[in-house]
Amino acid sequence: MNVRDALEADADALASIADSPTDVMRNLVHDRTVRVAEDGTHDPNADVGAADDDGQPSQYGESNPEDLLGFVSFDVQGDTVHVTQIDGTEDACERLLAEPVRFAECEGMAVEVLVPTDNDTVEDAAASLGFGRQGFGPRFDGARTVRFRLEP
DSSP: OEEEEOOGGGHHHHHHHHTOOHHHHHHHHHHSEEEEEEOTTSOTTSOTTOOOTTSSOOTTSSOOGGGEEEEEEEEEETTEEEEEEEEEOHHHHHHHHHHHHHHHHHHTOEEEEEEETTOHHHHHHHHHTTOEEEEEEEEETTEEEEEEEEOO
8 A cells, every 4th residue: 555645636536535526625635734545556656647557548537536545634733633534445544544643743743533423444543543532523414523632
């Protein structure tokens, strides 16, 4: 699995993973730190948007949703790194959640992530990285969240 910075060219693929509009994901890439996990069979140095295996341009015009295993976005407010979105496979979520943790460790900051109560994949990733459950977080679209925090 390769982890890299997200590019605007990844917006269609991110939208597919997050079930969000492409424009929203394009703005996310511009406004936040966003990292993506790719299948390890792909060359991490290859240009995004290159031709598919059949030599034709990618049907998405950019990166292909099948190439990405997940993504994480995060930003800093005060002395805390806030994970604003995370989604993907079990292995990708754990690897991607380690990205803001690594940044926070270098800066001596805490990390917080809000996890929907029905998202065991992200909850398991947070637990494996040492996050502690801090009670319930805010509701989003009526869905309850759990707040996890990792102190420096």
